[in-house]
Each structure stands twice: as C-alpha cells, then as structure tokens.
Amino acid sequence: MKKKTRKVSKKRSISAEDLFKLKLPSSVSISNDESKIAYTVEWMDKKENKYFKNIHLYDLQTNEATQFTNGNQNDNEAVFSPDDSQIAFLSSRDKKLGIYLMPTSGGAEKKLIDIDGAVSNMQWTPDAKHLVFCLRYNDSHFVKDEKKKKEAPVFRHITKLFYKLDGAGFLPKDTFQVYKLEIATGKLTKLTKGKRDNLGAHLSPDGKWIVYCSNRSYDPDIESMRDDLFVISFNGGKERKIATPPGPVSGPKFAPNGKTIVYLGHDNPDDDWGSTCTHVWKVGFKGSPKAYDLMKKFDRSAYDETITDTGDVEFGGKLIWSKDSRRIFFQSSDMGTTNLFYVPAGGGKPTRIFKGKCHVKGFDIAGKTTKAVIIYSDVKNPGDIMVFPTKYGGEKKAKQLTNLNPFLTKEVSLGRTKDVMFKSFDGTQVQGWMVYPPNFNPKRSYPSILNIHGGPRVQYGFTFFHEMQYFASKGYVVFYTNPRGGTGRGKMWAEAISGGWGDLDYKDCMAATDYMEKQKFINKNRICVTGGSYGGYMTNWLVAHTHRYKAAVTQRSVYDLNSFYGSSDIGWALRREFGGDPWKNPENYEKCSPSTYVQNIKTPLLIIHSEQDLRCNIEQAEQMFIRMKVMRKTVEMVRFPEEPHGLSRHGRPDRRIARLDWIVKWFNKYAK
DSSP states (O other): OOOOOOOOOOOBOOOGGGGGGOOEEEEEEEOTTSSEEEEEEEEEETTTTEEEEEEEEEETTTTEEEEOSOSSSBEEEEEEOTTSSEEEEEEOGGGSEEEEEEETTOOOOEEEEEESEEEEEEEEOTTSSEEEEEEEEOGGGGOOOHHHHTSOOSOOOOOOSOOEETTTEEOOSSOOEEEEEETTTOOEEEOOOSSSOEEEEEEOTTSSEEEEEEOOSSOTTTTTTOOEEEEEETTOOOOEEEOOOSSOEEEEEEOTTSSEEEEEEOSOTTOOSSOSOOEEEEEETTSOSOOEETTTTOOSOSSOOBOOSSSOOOOOOOOEEOTTSSEEEEEEEETTEEEEEEEETTOOOOEEEEOSSOEEEEEEOOTTOOEEEEEEEETTEEEEEEEEESSTTGGGGOEEOOOSOTHHHHTBOOOOEEEEEEEOTTSOEEEEEEEOOTTOOTTSOEEEEEEEOSSSSOBOOSSOOHHHHHHHHTTOEEEEEEOTTSSSSOHHHHGGGTTOTTSHHHHHHHHHHHHHHHSTTEEEEEEEEEEETHHHHHHHHHHHHOOOOSEEEEESOOOOHHHHHHHSTTGGGHHHHTTSOTTTSHHHHHHTOGGGGGGGOOSOEEEEEETTOSSSOTHHHHHHHHHHHHTTOSEEEEEETTOOTTHHHHSOHHHHHHHHHHHHHHHHHHHO
C-alpha cells in the first residue's frame, strides 16, 4: 500500500518588490457605440525607478485587448470622438504635457499642442471640431528665457492663504480657466477670465453652452465651500450665474435633453472635514427649477471614499446621465464597499446596480447607456476591467475583460482576509478586516499589527492592500478597522469625533485591541500598532494613553494641532473641526494634541516622515523626535527625501519598498 504524501504549495509569499510587478488600471472610458473600451494601465519600471502609464483598448465585438500607446511615458484621460474614429488623450512625453490624437484603429499619434501647465475635464464638441477643457499655466510658462525656466526664482511673493498643495508644491499664480482648442488649426482660445478658478467645465448636448464651477466669495480660501455654478456661450462672452444653495459644488453635467444640470454638493458651507454627505443635486439650466437635493434621505456620499495603497486618493466624484435623461449614475461607499448606483432624475431612493464586497475604483457609461464599464477591485484583486448591463441586477451578467495581475494567483499565496464586526465599549458595532499569514495555523501564537487609516473621513474596505498582505507574509496577523470618525456609515458616524479627536475613536481602537487579544492565535503581549496621517495621529495618541502595544510606527503624522494649523497646506481648515481657531479655542487644541501627553509614552516608537510632506509638515515629526530623545525614550526617525504625503501610495518605488522594510524591521526587533 502506497503511503500518501502531503502536497506542498509551490507558491511563494508576496514580497515588497512585487510592487514592481503590479499593473494598475487608473482610468476607463467606453466608446459612444459601446463597442470599445479604453483604459489606462500604470506600471513601474524597476531600472528607471519610475511610474509610467499607457492606454489600452478592448474591442467588445472581437474580445481582443491591444496596447494603444507604448513606451516609458505617461498617457492619460482617453476620450472618444463623437463618431468613435479618434481618441484624444493627454501625455507627458517630450517632458511637456501635450494633447494628442490617434485613430481608434491604431497608427501614429498627432500632437495638437504642448502645454506648460495642467489640464482637466477634456471633452469633444458634438461636431468634433474642438476640444474643451480647463487649463492652468505654470509660472514657467510666462518666462521667455529657457535657461531661467529651469532655475529657482529669486524670491516667492505670497499673498494667498492657499499657496501650496501637497504633491504639487507651490501653486502657480495663474488660475484654471475654460479653453477651447480648434483641432484643424491648433488654435487655443480662452473663454473665461478672472482671478478665481473656473473648474469642472462641461458642454451642453448641442455644443452651445459650457457650465462650470467657481468660488466668488470674498476670500475663497477661507470660505472654501461656497461655490457657484456659471454658464457661458461656447463662443465666449458674458457668463451667467445659476443660483445654488451655499455649499460646495463640483462635477456639473448637462442632461441629454439640455434642460437641467446635475452636480455634486451639499448645503452646509460650515461643514468640518467631510462629515456632511455629498449628494447629487439638480437645477434648471435657466435657474428653474431651483437647485434641490435628489437623494435627501440617502445617508451616504455620492463618491468613492475607500482608500488603498494601489492608487492615489481622489474624492472628486463623477456623474453620468442615462441617454433618456431619467437617471444619474454615481459611485457611493457603504460599510467598506464602493458600488455603482443610480438615482432617478426626479429624485428618490438611489438604486445599487453593482453590488458585492468590492471596490468600484472608476466607471464610465456613454452612448446608449446600456452598458457600464468599471475598474473592479477586491481583497485579492488590485484592479481589472469589467462590463455589465446598466439595468438593475445587471451585475449578475458582469464580464471580466482583463487579467492584469495573473502572478497574484499563479505565483503568490495571499493571506486570507476575513471581514468581521466587533463591539466597542458602548455596544456599537465596528467593522474590521483580519489578514492571516499564508499557511496560517490556528494553533500557533502570532504577533499582530493594528493598522489605522488616515483621513479621518475615509474608510478601509473590500479592496486590495499590498501593505496588509506584505505584513501578513512576514508572519503577522494584521487587523485594520473603521472606527468612528470615518466614512461609509453616514453623517452621525463621521461627525462623532468632530471637535474631539482622541475620544470615541480612541475607545474604538481600544475595542479593536480587545478583540485582537481575545483571538487564541494572537499573542496579546506582542501586539503592534501603526498608521499614517490621521492614523499617525491616532498611533501617537494611543501610545501616549496606553502601554498595551509592544512597538509602534507613526507615519506622516499629526503631533501638535496648534503648529499643524499653520504649517499644513490645508491646516487652517481645522477651525471648522475644532470649534474655532487656536487663539479662540486653545484649550481644545491642547487637549486633543498628542504633544500634550508625550511624557507618558513608553512604547518603542519609530517615526517615518517625508521631507516634502506639505499636508503634515515634517516639523510634526521633528518636534516629536526631539522631545522623546530629550526624555531618553526609545525612538528613532526615518526621513524620506523629496517625497510628499502620499509616499505609501505613489512614492518613488524604491522608497516605498524601504518604508515597508523599516516597519517590519522595527516590529521584528520588539515583537518577534
């Protein structure tokens, strides 16, 4: 009798270097005849240590995918012409941003124009003779001497409150304006003017009008959520304001019948950092009917709020009308999911048309609007292109068109991810995800990591997270949760911490730690904690208020709210979160700052921060490091040159890998 042998898996654990293998779809669009799909795939070149993007084309009739553009360049925002014969796209080849055209059938691309600036909302006119978009020139555009363009300016004269932005640096003095580009001649015409940004341009179906958003308040930096809608003729001239309630306005879209406009917004201009739900609003093209909320009872926001490390965080949102002007499609996040919905044009309860434990990272609907194309992700899949009918229940007929990362199923043994609900101190149910090490043995005792998200008003969700899988591959049970103060569970959940960080959110994190300690396979004496941005704030707060953690890593964190107010690119917005400015409410800023309690820290702490972080300035890390060193506490700091706030999502690849290695080394030193 032959002895049975146990099959040993030949698959390996995921590595930090697998970042270089990931192919990540970042945008998608469908042709007007619904026969072709264009999608952008981002990839990393290990030799050049950079990111690049190319456009791919999928033919739904032949079921064939082809790479539409090639090379080490960044091609973005593919837009089909009205007859689908051409695709317009942006590309940063030749070291400048350019607008290009290429036949949909393939062939040589044609450059229409070079632009020393930024472009958004590119759209064809119905007659295919022009492209309309928003454009802001860089300061270098106005310097004629090519040598001086490459030099740093002699000085920077700052007059605006909002003068810098993380990831972008110092903002240009120019403002976004609406332009049209004549395709035959390359003639560029400026349609709007002024010292205020005019954004989100969208053409009416007949091509005669353009709608856009602009903040015309006395100080748009202070009153940042008081936008208005405006329309202007395609030929330029005098603009006309369309009245909307005070509050933010973005992404306006004309209905196919041209009679009404929808936009994303709300009517609370004094909202804190994102507690008020952003909804789909509707207004008449000529101001009648007056603007009203189409989904007033919907206690969720109409955009994607799920974060991941396989893509940048974007909160713009997108609206698309059905061809018959009866429905508006949008994304929304709910209890860890981001799905696709529509709301009736007359208002009412939104309908979810793509369900499931997944993350719809992007979508498009066009032409007859009978098909939807999405970028689909879940806990095992970083992203693929799917298509399905737009009618209710259409997701049951969804078809996956791509398999961009086959190595994750063929080569790699991913850790199993389990979603759980656990009770906080007051009985409130809190959502979380536990990632087990590959080849997990429930009889073993594992070290663990509590990972806290940033924001605070975002959510962890059913999406692929390379970082969580990597930590699990190193023998840790990883637990990441959505404590109060985040999104995906309505207004009350989001505003629960407004004016009082470090209270309910801290107690929910303590409840998460309690839950971890109750798991027999988790060693309660070897629990670690980490988080970035607001998650770094909470890491600082936790180790200053409890000694339960064996080791901690705080990343791009907030340490002192008072100095954060003045050093962050958007720090002054804290006034809406903490009941006024620091000089009006100093007690609350001090009470809610981890710096107030730094003397209590006993947990070995590693501080990771980027030197060009304009969101949480590196002075936050420096203050914490110096004070802890003077107090002779166990602390080290790792600084990443040149990197902004989003190092973990889109930093230079070798630095992303180094960051992961430092975190694991620190936890191994103290918890293994």
